[in-house]
Amino acid sequence: MCALLAVAPQNSATAAGAQARTHFVEIVMQVVINRVEKEEAVVLLRDESGRIFATADQLRRWRIRPPVLADRIIGGANYFDVFSLDGAAISVNDTRQLIEVMLPANAFETTQRASEMVTRPVPAAAGFGGFLSYDAVWQRTPEVSDPLATVEVGAFNRLGMGSSQFFLRGNDRRGIRLESFWSKDFPQRVATLRIGDSVSRSAEGWGRSLRFGGVQFGTNFATRPGLSLLPMQTVSGSAVVPSTVDVFVNNALVTQQDVPPGPFSIGNIPISSGPG
Incomplete structure (x- = not known):
């Protein structure tokens, strides 16, 4: 079910048609971003030309960095044209109520990961x-x-x-x-x-x-067994689709991390130094 919404743009940066009333339609869509299907359908806005707008909060939930300037301000909320995101490739299927978005890795927030550390042992109660x-x-x-x-x-x-x-x-x-x-x-x-x-x-x-x-x-x-007194190393990279990152040190696997699309960094990498 779709609802018709008529609003007046409040963004002064949009000069063309600033005084004209723009018609938006609320649409419920399932979103797939870089081959990752989001858990819940969301309500988006579509204008008369077919362009689709999402709020800043929606972009952040999808780990997408919102542009500095909003394309529309509606009801006090910033809306961004999904088609205008840098490097975006958009596919809309109205029959399935599905929108698929492909973005470059630098469009996402950085994912922070840490190498799994050995669980700190709990001191046993000493007997006599x-x-x-x-x-x-x-x-x-x-x-x-x-x-x-x-x-x-x-x-x-x-x-x-x-x-x-x-x-x-x-x-x-x-x-x-x-x-x-x-x-x-x-x-x-x-x-x-x-x-x-x-x-x-x-x-x-x-x-x-x-x-x-x-x-x-x-x-x-x-x-404190396992406590490192040396600075721990960090590795970074980026992934366009959900990936598994294997980190090797001296040909030995030290950590394996699942990362979502976008830049990532993995800390606490145990690097051999000095006496080892």
Whole structure:
């Protein structure tokens, strides 16, 4: 069913026939843009010459960038001539109530995508346990028999992990404590609290590390597996029709993305750098 609508153009940029009344007909059409059929039929306007007009909101819903100046202003809304879109190829089938539009890729808004990142693991609740680690050496000559060993004893629970390391030498019949500490990781804050013996961190080439006893709290990126400390790369391109983009790095597929027609960019591309 069609309705007849008579309006007066309000766009002062259209000089010809500015004072004449232009007749528009509301038409209900199914829209196909670059071979993608839109889900719902829409109401468009058709003038006496057969040209079809769509609102700015309709163009944006279709990801089409509206021109700067509207072709008509009707009821306070900006209308744009679909036939006048840059590079547009239009096919109208009134019997099927169908309008097919083909546009170049640069007529669309850019689609932003990101490479799929590994899901951040959820830290498991720690139970109670312990461990014993050792490295023993026994040197024996006709004159000397010298057993050596380093031993680490540790325990852990929901409050963190504690460890003590000792150096044992059989001939001395005594042990030397190397370091003892208790540490607690905070994955959500990417930080670690350490109480006891520790080693300071100095900028490479600017100082030396020192051993000290006390409290240390600082950033620890080891608590966030998969966190990249290097700038992530972005690739971009364009597609005229719905496409699948495969991104390869060193001949290995790193991401696969479905993109609609138009320009696209894919971020978070893992690029090998430095030590890998």
